[in-house]
Amino acid sequence: GAGVSQSPSNKVTEKGKDVELRCDPISGHTALYWYRQSLGQGLEFLIYFQGNSAPDKSGLPSDRFSAERTGGSVSTLTIQRTQQEDSAVYLCASSQDRQGWNEQFFGPGTRLTVL
């Protein structure tokens, strides 16, 4: 079946612009996670959604970052007034639910470059 998809695969933007990154999770998965992968920093948790519950935003690095999940499915990560340090690969993952033993399935990522 279809895996997690993300768009765009690459995004180049100018400093100060806003960007939107999209994630389509696996159908039926209620938990959705966003991570950021920076060179030398590994993977850093940003935010996760579980069903209709309020999201856990504890990993968002600043108030320029926000995310929403519409209808319990598609999610959009928005970065306002982008900075060069926002350049990274943004990964989305989904799992059946938020139980810790469940495998998270990752999308291919969106590579964001801020000039």
Added chain:
Amino acid sequence: AQSVTQLDSQVPVFEEAPVELRCNYSSSVSVYLFWYVQYPNQGLQLLLKYLSGSTLVKGINGFEAEFNKSQTSFHLRKPSVHISDTAEYFCAVSDPAGTALIFGKGTTLSVSS
């Protein structure tokens, strides 16, 4: 708070040699442990996971890992590597509450002939 330390950032090996990628974790609660692999220009893929029970866990592509509670380690091993195993490997932990995975910084495995 949980944390994961991958002790080697890069591991170069020759084809058919054995390899061990080291991972240590810290947590005040019981955890679940995972190894993910990221091949060049691809997304992360689960190699194996430890939830409970037998401390030796077997995964895909001939990899295995051993959970050692006293040493808080979860090292990944393969007895004979192939060129195609060249990739970045991430160790991760989660807790039963299902908060997000906490990843190590990754180990780049480079296999040459």
